[in-house]
Amino acid sequence: MYxxxxxxxxxxxxxxxxxxxxxxxxxxxxxxxxxLILNAVNINLVAFGAFHATVVGQIFALFVITxxxxxxxxxxxIVLLLYRNRRSINLDQVDLMRG
Amino acid sequence: MFSFAPSLVGFVRPDIDWHAVAPExxxxxxxxxxxxxxxxxxxxxxxxxxAMAGIGLLITLIPIVTLAAQGTTRExxxxxxxxxxxxxxxxxxxxxxxxxxxxxxxxYIAEGDYWENEYYxxxxxxxxxxxxMASARDLITIFVALELLSIPAYLLAAxxxxxxxxxxxxxxxxxMGVFASAIMLYGMSLLFGLAGDTRLxxxxxxxxxxxxxxxxxxxxxFVIVGFAFKVSGxxxxxxxxxxxxxxxxxxxxxxxxxxxxxxxVALLQLVYAGFGSRDDVYEPLFWIxxxxxxxxxxxxxxxxxxIVRLMAYSGVSQAGFMLAPLAxxxxxxxxxxxxxxxxxxxxxxxxxxxxxxxxxxxxRTASGEISSYSGLFGYAPGLCVVMSLFMFSLAxxxxxxxxxxxxxxxxxxxxxxxxxxxxxxxxxxxxSVIALFYYAKVARMMWxxxxxxxxxxxxxxxxxxxxxxxxxxxxxxxxxxxYPPAITHFTDGALIALSY
Numbered sequence: 031m032y033x034x035x036x037x038x039x040x041x042x043x044x045x046x047x048x049x050x051x052x053x054x055x056x057x058x059x060x061x062x063x064x065x066l067i068l069n070a071v072n073i074n075l076v077a078f079g080a081f082h083a084t085v086v087g088q089i090f091a092l093f094v095i096t097x098x099x100x101x102x103x104x105x106x107x108i109v110l111l112l113y114r115n116r117r118s119i120n121l122d123q124v125d126l127m128r129g
Numbered sequence: 130m131f132s133f134a135p136s137l138v139g140f141v142r143p144d145i146d147w148h149a150v151a152p153e154x155x156x157x158x159x160x161x162x163x164x165x166x167x168x169x170x171x172x173x174x175x176x177x178x179x180a181m182a183g184i185g186l187l188i189t190l191i192p193i194v195t196l197a198a199q200g201t202t203r204e205x206x207x208x209x210x211x212x213x214x215x216x217x218x219x220x221x222x223x224x225x226x227x228x229x230x231x232x233x234x235x236x237y238i239a240e241g242d243y244w245e246n247e248y249y250x251x252x253x254x255x256x257x258x259x260x261x262m263a264s265a266r267d268l269i270t271i272f273v274a275l276e277l278l279s280i281p282a283y284l285l286a287a288x289x290x291x292x293x294x295x296x297x298x299x300x301x302x303x304x305m306g307v308f309a310s311a312i313m314l315y316g317m318s319l320l321f322g323l324a325g326d327t328r329l330x331x332x333x334x335x336x337x338x339x340x341x342x343x344x345x346x347x348x349x350x351f352v353i354v355g356f357a358f359k360v361s362g363x364x365x366x367x368x369x370x371x372x373x374x375x376x377x378x379x380x381x382x383x384x385x386x387x388x389x390x391x392x393x394v395a396l397l398q399l400v401y402a403g404f405g406s407r408d409d410v411y412e413p414l415f416w417i418x419x420x421x422x423x424x425x426x427x428x429x430x431x432x433x434x435x436i437v438r439l440m441a442y443s444g445v446s447q448a449g450f451m452l453a454p455l456a457x458x459x460x461x462x463x464x465x466x467x468x469x470x471x472x473x474x475x476x477x478x479x480x481x482x483x484x485x486x487x488x489x490x491x492x493r494t495a496s497g498e499i500s501s502y503s504g505l506f507g508y509a510p511g512l513c514v515v516m517s518l519f520m521f522s523l524a525x526x527x528x529x530x531x532x533x534x535x536x537x538x539x540x541x542x543x544x545x546x547x548x549x550x551x552x553x554x555x556x557x558x559x560x561s562v563i564a565l566f567y568y569a570k571v572a573r574m575m576w577x578x579x580x581x582x583x584x585x586x587x588x589x590x591x592x593x594x595x596x597x598x599x600x601x602x603x604x605x606x607x608x609x610x611x612y613p614p615a616i617t618h619f620t621d622g623a624l625i626a627l628s629y
Contacts (some may be wrong), residue, residue: 044315051308060304067311071318078322086327090269094314097276101307104283108299115293121304124297127371
């Protein structure tokens with residue numbers, strides 16, 4: 031069992047995800063980047079679970095997957111709402127309020 | 130593939146203490162009834178939804194009171210769900226806050242034609258998440274409770290579907306919230322990897338071992354940063370002003386009080402029951418967060434023209450005060466928990482009161498500008514007195530509640546008797562003085578500035594539900610200041626049980 035390999039993969043995914051959230055300006059791509067971070071978490075949880083020989087990690091990962099599905103559902107609904115009212119999902123244009 | 134079969138055969142349902150989960154189950158039942166009412170009676174049910182939600186919340190207080198009367202600490206699922214004094218006090222607070230938010234929403238939502246049933250259904254499920262959070266002593270439970278309270282809140286912030294500002298509020302809140310919870314989850318996965326268990330008690334044991342340094346430190350930092358978003362601490366507060374301004378005002382009141390309190394509840398449990406021995410890691414982090422929030426919140430609040438944005442930045446600054454005792458929790462333990470809980474309870478009363486006034490005044494002026502408060506004394510002198518009460522309480526002037534809240538924090542910070550503690554107290558004192566400027570600005574506008582010439586100066590009629598909300602919050606703000614034992618009776622002593 032190569033725990034380090036898994037953790038490295040998860041860390042790389044996490045970094046790509048964080049970069050995507052901070053650098054991407056398209057609403058849907060930001061949502062996908064957040065999914066990447068959550069998948070990094072899932073890899074971590076399952077790898078650590080196998081390392082400690084416990085099913086708790088897998089159970090936690092199942093909760094994360096389920097909640098992530100609900101979150102993305104809400105997120106797409108909000109992005110869709112934005113598209114209906116503005117005809118654009120560029121996040122930089124969403125700046126009515128400042129200060 | 131079949132290797133799990135024996136463990137499945139050996140599965141035994143864990144014992145469920147029905148009395149301990151009664152508040153959550155009652156709240157779930159109320160939410161289901163409110164939703165069913167809409168499905169069965171359609172439009173005819175709408176008029177009764179807010180009353181149903183309010184009564185349901187009050188019924189939920191009954192099991193909390195019976196649990197408090199028994200006074201024993203109850204544990205379930207190997208310590209993942211605990212009902213102790215801490216849980217009971219905060220559950221009661223969440224229910225009462227939600228009741229006042231329902232009072233604030235009744236006219237606003239009914240007159241605005243904003244899908245009433247769904248509104249109250251989502252509000253109740255967010256409250257369910259908060260009530261669950263007060264008992265959660267396990268990473269999975271904390272995560273589920275956090276999402277249960279956040280996801281409905283994203284929808285509520287974007288409630289005015291056709292309004293671009295409300296869309297923007299929802300989007301910003303959603304993106305920041307989800308990003309923060311993803312980072313928090315990454316931290317949780319590292320902590321799980323360290324301990325091999327998700328219960329805070331086991332994590333506490335694994336952390337005190339002192340090995341796997343980078344994993345432990347990264348895990349703690351990520352989790353705290355995740356919750357710093359929730360409590361809108363600097364520099365993770367950027368969503369707060371925009372979301373508060375764009376969201377419907379009763380929802381803003383809910384976010385500013387209940388959602389922030391839920392973040393502090395989670396932080397207290399994690400730090401006190403989970404991270405305990407690693408004060409070398411989290412104390413400097415909390416020190417920076419506390420000082421940054423107080424100072425940045427105050428400086429930004431000074432130049433606000435919109436009352437809701439002013440309240441958002443004032444909330445950032447108040448969050449700094451609430452974070453301060455956490456920066457010395459290693460030295461004083463229990464007392465830091467008591468100080469934070471005291472502050473959260475008093476803050477809930479005075480901040481909800483201020484939002485009640487903002488909602489009431491907006492019924493006349495339809496504006497959020499601070500300048501629209503000019504001449505308020507002319508047409509609503511009572512409201513003017515109550516708003517001054519809340520503003521000066523937020524600033525910490527005796528003998529109002531906010532004074533005692535600040536006193537509790539100062540006492541805790543100084544009692545630690547460390548250089549960190551004293552420097553924090555000094556910075557907090559300077560910030561209390563700065564805060565007075567912007568709170569007094571609102572009061573000056575109400576009392577001394579004349580109303581615009583074309584303004585409607587007939588006496589302002591306040592609907593009964595708003596009047597009730599104003600009365601309850603004003604009474605609580607005064608009572609906590611004049612007679613502090615009314616609150617210390619619930620917050621003093623060992624709140625979080627470490628019985629395992």
